[in-house]
Every structure is written in C-alpha cells, then in structure tokens.
Amino acid sequence: MHVRCLFRLLIIFEIYRKIVGVQSVNIRTTQNVAIDYATAGIGDRIGAFLIDSVITIAYLIAVFWSLARAGIGTEWLFIGAYLPVFFYHLICEVAFNGQSLGKKQMNIKVVRLDGSPATLGGYILRWILRPIDIGLFSGAIAVIIIAVSDKGQRLGDMAAGTTVVRIGGHVNVTSHQLIKNMDNEYQPVFLEAEHLGDEDISIIREALRVNKEQANSRPVIAVTEKVKAHLNVQSDMPPVKFLYTVLKDYNHLTSLS
Known part of the structure; x- marks a missing residue:
C-alpha cells in the first residue's frame, strides 16, 4: 500500500516538474559567479536507492551464504557482517565525495548549498536522519x-x-581532447592564461x-567577464569560444612549465 502511494506521488511530482520545468538551485562560487545546478529528480534518487539496495542485498546474500556453508554462525559474526551495510551510505558519501555507488551510476551527488563538498558532519547528519526520511512509510516522507x-x-x-544535484562528465572529456589535440607548434592566444589557478579552471569548466x-x-557570460578582468585581456570572441581558448592556452602553457 505504501509503495503504491509512493509511486503515485512520484508520478504527480514528475508531471509537476514537466509543467513548471526542472528545478534548479542557484549556487554562488567563491569567485562570486552564480551557477544554476539542476537538482536531482525523485526518479534519479529512487534509481540510485534501488542500485544501492541491489548492491547491499547481494553482499549480504554472498556473506551469509559463505558463513552458512562454512558452518560458522555466531551472533557477533553476523552482526559484524551486517555493519558494512549499516554504514554503507555514510562510508560511500565520505569516500566518494558525496556519492554512493548508486549515485555514481545515476550521475548525481551531494553538495553543500554553496557548491562546495559536504562536510563530514553534514554526511553524518544526512545518515542519521535517513531512517526517518526513507525508512518510514516506504520513503513517502522523503518524497x-x-x-x-x-x-x-x-x-x-x-x-x-x-542538496543533491545532477552532474555530468562532458567537461573532462573536452579537456582531455584539448590536450590530446595540441601540438608543440601551437601558439597560445592568451599568454596570461598561465596565471589562472586550479579553482579558476574548475569554474570555467563548470560554466x-x-x-x-x-x-x-x-554562467559562461559571467565567467568570461570575470576571466577577462582577472587576466586584463580584451577579446571579441564569443564567450564559449573564448573560454575554450583560455582552457587550451592554459593546458599548453602549464604543460611546458
């Protein structure tokens, strides 16, 4: 009964999202650049939950079957075997920077509302309240x-x-392609790009x-203006082309140093 109600709520919410558009959260970086992240949908989060459930259940079946076959069945041993499942979400989110294995598959992750990684205390709070959010009424409270x-x-x-946001992997691929396609005779357009820091590059890629x-x-327009001011350069390039050029120049110049 509770499961049916949960899926009814899911359907209603997904229809609502389609009508008003995908929810997003506006995060302002330390460089004072505002970036809109698409929040993870209910379907994304349930998908991650199901994947994590399959993983933990498969682990328990394998461990308990092995213990039973070996003729080992002490109470404390079974409790010890269950502990990784009990702490699964906390361990994964701390170890994988806001992602469980299910969240990795669904391309979603936990971040703070300022865009930075969640703290250990934050992960612990989420884990402590998880039984209330998800354990009661088949997750209806969380939905x-x-x-x-x-x-x-x-x-x-x-x-x-x-909050939980959607993430993508296209930027890293593009960055790798930029490095791959460069040759030793490449002439950087903006020599000043060498003065950018790791945080600046991360913001450019995210935009x-x-x-x-x-x-x-x-975000691309805002970051372009910030980079131009920071490097004290002028350019008539379109914002996207400008930022890709800056990235390419940065990769080339830093590879030579």
Missing part, C-alpha cells in the same frame, strides 16, 4: 519533503545544509558544462 522543497532537499539535507548540458549561457 513529499523533496517535492515541496525549493532546493530538492529531504530532512537530512535541510539539517546538513546540502561550460552548464552551458552544454542545460543550455544556460548566463
């Missing part, structure tokens, strides 16, 4: 709270100051990712 939250948060997220995956050009 309802996420649906009414403007930042896609469940109770654990609200307590920890986090390009948002532009490509969400058709949102505002």
Whole structure:
C-alpha cells in the first residue's frame, strides 16, 4: 500500500516538474559567479536507492551464504557482517565525495548549498536522519519533503545544509581532447592564461558544462567577464569560444612549465 502511494506521488511530482520545468538551485562560487545546478529528480534518487539496495542485498546474500556453508554462525559474526551495510551510505558519501555507488551510476551527488563538498558532519547528519526520511512509510516522507522543497532537499539535507544535484562528465572529456589535440607548434592566444589557478579552471569548466548540458549561457557570460578582468585581456570572441581558448592556452602553457 505504501509503495503504491509512493509511486503515485512520484508520478504527480514528475508531471509537476514537466509543467513548471526542472528545478534548479542557484549556487554562488567563491569567485562570486552564480551557477544554476539542476537538482536531482525523485526518479534519479529512487534509481540510485534501488542500485544501492541491489548492491547491499547481494553482499549480504554472498556473506551469509559463505558463513552458512562454512558452518560458522555466531551472533557477533553476523552482526559484524551486517555493519558494512549499516554504514554503507555514510562510508560511500565520505569516500566518494558525496556519492554512493548508486549515485555514481545515476550521475548525481551531494553538495553543500554553496557548491562546495559536504562536510563530514553534514554526511553524518544526512545518515542519521535517513531512517526517518526513507525508512518510514516506504520513503513517502522523503518524497513529499523533496517535492515541496525549493532546493530538492529531504530532512537530512535541510539539517546538513546540502542538496543533491545532477552532474555530468562532458567537461573532462573536452579537456582531455584539448590536450590530446595540441601540438608543440601551437601558439597560445592568451599568454596570461598561465596565471589562472586550479579553482579558476574548475569554474570555467563548470560554466561550460552548464552551458552544454542545460543550455544556460548566463554562467559562461559571467565567467568570461570575470576571466577577462582577472587576466586584463580584451577579446571579441564569443564567450564559449573564448573560454575554450583560455582552457587550451592554459593546458599548453602549464604543460611546458
């Protein structure tokens, strides 16, 4: 009964998302650049939950079957075998920077509302409140709270100051292609790109990712102006081409140093 209600809520919420558009959370980086992240949908989060459930159940079946076959069955041994499942989500999110194995497959992750990685305390709060969010009423509480939250948060997220967002891998591929396609005779357009830091490059890549995956050009435009001011350069290039050129110049110049 509870499962049927949960899926009814899921269907209603997904219809709502289609009508009003995908929810997003506006995150301002330390460089004062605002970037819109698409929050993970209920379907994404349930998909991650199901994948994680399959993994943990498969682990338990394998371990208990092995113990039974070996004729070992002490109570403390069974408790010890269950501990990795009990701490699974906490361990994964801490070890994998906000992702369980299921979240990795669904391309979603936990972040703080300022865009930075969640703290250990934040992960612990989410884990402590998980039984209330997901354990009660077959997860209906989490579905309802996420649906009414403007930042896609469940109770654990609200307590920890986090949310779950969608991520993509296209930027890293593009960066690798830039390095791969460069040759020793390449002449950088902006020599000043060498003065950019790792955080600057991360912001540029993120802005390009948002532009490509969400058709949102505002971060690209804002970052372009910031980079021009920071490097004290002028250019008539379109923002996207400018940022890709800066990335290529940066990769070339730093590879020579």
